[in-house]
Amino acid sequence: GDSVTQMEGPVTLSEEAFLTINCTYTATGYPSLFWYVQYPGEGLQLLLKATKADDKGSNKGFEATYRKETTSFHLEKGSVQVSDSAVYFCALSEDNDMRFGAGTRLTVKP
Amino acid sequence: KAGVTQTPRYLIKTRGQQVTLSCSPISGHRSVSWYQQTPGQGLQFLFEYFSETQRNKGNFPGRFSGRQFSNSRSEMNVSTLELGDSALYLCASSFLNMGIAGPSSYEQYFGPGTRLTVT
Numbered sequence: 001g002d003s004v005t006q007m008e009g010p011v012t013l014s015e016e017a018f019l020t021i022n023c024t025y026t027a028t029g030y031p032s033l034f035w036y037v038q039y040p041g042e043g044l045q046l047l048l049k050a051t052k053a054d055d056k057g058s059n060k061g062f063e064a065t066y067r068k069e070t071t072s073f074h075l076e077k078g079s080v081q082v083s084d085s086a087v088y089f090c091a092l093s094e095d096n097d098m099r100f101g102a103g104t105r106l107t108v109k110p
Numbered sequence: 111k112a113g114v115t116q117t118p119r120y121l122i123k124t125r126g127q128q129v130t131l132s133c134s135p136i137s138g139h140r141s142v143s144w145y146q147q148t149p150g151q152g153l154q155f156l157f158e159y160f161s162e163t164q165r166n167k168g169n170f171p172g173r174f175s176g177r178q179f180s181n182s183r184s185e186m187n188v189s190t191l192e193l194g195d196s197a198l199y200l201c202a203s204s205f206l207n208m209g210i211a212g213p214s215s216y217e218q219y220f221g222p223g224t225r226l227t228v229t
Contacts, residue, residue: 032217093217103153
């Protein structure tokens with residue numbers, strides 16, 4: 001069945017560092033791909049999405065490109081801030097079914 | 111448009127008791143999914159309801175049940191609580207059209223969660 005694998009955390013970075021969180025997926029067809037973010041004490045928030053190959057989702061300085069050839073949807077940000085500290089989840093949706101990765105905890109230090 | 115709301119936000123129960131959690135989806139959303147989140151197991155899918163019918167179910171014991179009302183609000187119930195049921199319970203809604211012409215999107219919008227502590 002469909003599945004999502006994302007890099008294990010935790011990830012600790014200094015402020016203004018470059019961020020990459022890897023995500024790869026397995027799907028039978030053409031899924032939609034998502035990144036969600038969960039701040040402490042809150043539910044998950046949709047961060048960005050891409051619905052077809054080569055689409056780039058972006059929001060709040062974060063970007064991810066839907067790469068069908070490598071079945072990947074890596075999350076990137078050029079300069080992280082302390083306020084980006086959170087847990088990030090990669091997810092896919094296909095045939096009205098949703099699959100989440102295990103989550104990657106990011107801590108950004110001043 | 112109001113987001114997904116969950117009540118109560120925090121709950122403390124004793125082993126053996128039962129608990130009911132409530133979720134109100136975004137207006138117009140007919141699909142409601144429930145998840146259990148724990149530090150050890152991560153985010154685990156419990157079940158999904160669409161138009162008052164359970165559409166999908168995860169791998170949880172029968173002590174976990176749910177239902178959905180005609181206004182799309184959903185409740186989940188856990189009976190005979192165990193210490194291991196302590197978790198953040200998240201509800202998510204989506205604008206899903208099953209077999210109905212028109213737009214449909216399965217991206218999920220989450221509520222803030224209910225933090226359940228079992229002592």
